[in-house]
Amino acid sequence: MTERKEGLAEGAGEEAQPVSCAALSRAELSRAERVALGKEARKAAPLEAHGEFRPDSGRDPVGLLLSQAGSRVPELVPVRHGRMLVSPFTYYRGAALPMAADLAATPTSGLRVQLCGDAHLSNFGAFASPERRLVFDVNDFDETLPGPFEWDVKRLAASLAVAGRDNGFSDKARRAVILAAVKAYRKATRRFAKQSVLAVWYAHLDIEEAIGEFRSQVKAKGFRAAEALLAKARTRDSTQALGKLTSLVDGRRQIVSVPPTIVPVEELYSDMQADAIYELIRTVLTTYRDTLQSDRRHLLDQFTLVQMARKVVGVGSVGTRAWIVLMDAEEGVDPLFLQAKEAQPSVLAEYAGRSRFGNEGERVVAGQHLMQAQSDIFLGWTRAAAPDGVDRDFYVRQLRDWKFSAPIEMMIPSGMKVYGTLCGWTLARAHARSGDRVALAAYLGGSDRFDQAVADFAEVYADQNEDDFAALQAAVKGGKTKALAGI
Known part of the structure; x- marks a missing residue:
């Protein structure tokens, strides 16, 4: 891991909230x-307190999930529920709002x-840096917003517990996995606290170097599998997408229709x-263009x-409006695929304070720039008047640029x-760029008390997640909502 990247807390996504130590100028x-x-913050939340979770008697996770349906494409809501009901882990991926x-x-x-x-496991992954190196980072920012650092850590830790259960890990094995992740977060935070602002700001994780460091901990078969995944990632670009997502029709490239997941305009x-719609998208691309730096x-x-075509993406995002845009520079042989994805208010907004940005797409992009070591060169935002007359916010990025996420279910x-x-480590670096890394390090301390507490929380929350998964199953069975499986 090459530790070389920090920023001001007043950066992306800051909302109208009382000034905390993370918001004070260094x-x-x-x-x-x-x-x-x-250290003073330990009075408000002792380290051991992070192991606590007492569900409110009136909590209604299914009701919260169904409340999101009103702003989504109606025919895609059952697809979302179907994807969530594949397993407790896929449910967890879609249940950011209840959590x-x-x-x-x-x-x-x-x-x-x-x-x-x-910050669950599947929202980390590898992608190409502008220098064409394969880097590892957080790769989903739909919900980004300033808030208490421990919320991200607990979301990550609980995802390890849930995924470990899905994969059949023993209690002991799961706890070792969770403790290793939280320890990595804590120790990295403490290292970043000793570094200069610029050193933290330039920090990044080169995935090939990182896997090499862990080679002795991974069996030869697992290491070869990881290398194969990295090699495959390098083929995932616009040229590969052209061959997979399009076909030649009368000598012209056309996006292949695979309803309901991909449907041309x-x-x-x-x-x-x-x-x-095409006149509108040309206008939208012009306004999006203005959010890029001049060379881009x-x-x-x-x-x-x-x-242009509508595309169904992810699990929790299903039903939000997402479009893929095929562009070309050299008569069909030099493609660029962009993805324009609707940005709705963060699920954190009601609990952590609303964004200071008037455009939710800008909120996502600004948060991504602040947390990531390196971002997609085509990352930008816009607002579009939808066919239903509603103005909607979008952020835009490349559809594929060496992007891949590890197959969690095979681990x-x-x-x-x-x-x-x-x-x-990656989450610690992202937090060190935006928050007060020195205060965070002092709060976490040198012992494993925080690690143990978060590991306790993760298992308790995994229990709750299983109950919530069953509740959604019951809601579908009882006709309260619909689910469409296998899509």
């Missing part, structure tokens, strides 16, 4: 004062950072409406619009332990 406090603030409500009722340190907001609307605007200008304990360690 210039206003001495290092000793920041250490004192971190946000639960976390808001737990002891809070008051040490605020830019949160991912949905021409199939969703009448000819007249489709023409209007020049690069985007080399491409022309070919076709054995040693592999998940290594992966969890990478996630813990």
Whole structure:
């Protein structure tokens, strides 16, 4: 792990909230004062208190999930529920809102950072840096917003417990995995606290170097599998997407229709409406272009619009409006696939404070820039007037650029332990860029008390997650909502 990247807490996603120690300018406090603030925070939330979780008697996770349906594409809501009901882990992936409500009722340190907001295992992964290196980082920011740092750590730890159960790990093996991830977070935070602002800001994790460091901990078969995944990741780009997602029709590239997951605009609307949509998307691309830095605007200008299609993505995101846009620079042989994904208010907004940004797409992009070591060169945002007359916020990025996430369901304990360690380090670096790393390090301390407490929470919450998974199953069986499996 090459530790080379920090930023000001007043950066992306800051909302109208009382000033906390994470929001104070580093210039206003001495290092000793920041250490004192971190230790003082233990009075509000002792380290051992992070093991607590007492569900409120009136909690209604299914009701919260169904409340999200109103802002989503109606015919895709059953697809979302179907994907969530594959396993307790897929349910967990889609249940960021119920967990946000639960976390808001737990002891809070008051040490605020830019949160991912949905820091489960599958929201970390590898992708290409602008220098064409394969880097590992947080890769989903739909829910990003400032909030208490421990919410991200607990979301990550509980995902390890849930995934470990799904994979059949023993209690002892799961706890070892969780403790390794939280320890990696704590120790990395303490190391970052000793580094300069610029050293933290430049820190990144080169995935090949990191796997090499852990080679002795992973069986040869597992190491070869990891190397194969990295090799496959390098093939996942716009050229590969062109071959997979399109076909030649009368000598012209067309996006292949695979309803309901991929549906070209021409199939969703009448000819007249489709023409209007394409005029709209050209306007949208122009406004999106303005959010890119100048050299990237020049690069985007080399491409022309070919076709657009709706695409179903993820688990929790299913039902939000997501579009893939095929563009080309050299007569069909130099493609660029962009993805425009609707950005709705963060699930954290009700519990951590609303975003200071008027555009939810900008909230996502700004949070991503603040937390990631390196971001997609085409990352930007826009607002579009939808066919239903509603203005919707979007963020835009490349559809594929060496992107891949590890197959969690195939991991054995040693592999998940290594992966969890990478996630813990990565999350610590992201938090160190936006929050007060010195106060965080002082709060966490040198013992494993925080680690043990979060591991306790993770298992208790995994129990709750299983109950919530069963509740959604019952809601579908009872006709309260619908689920469409296998899509």
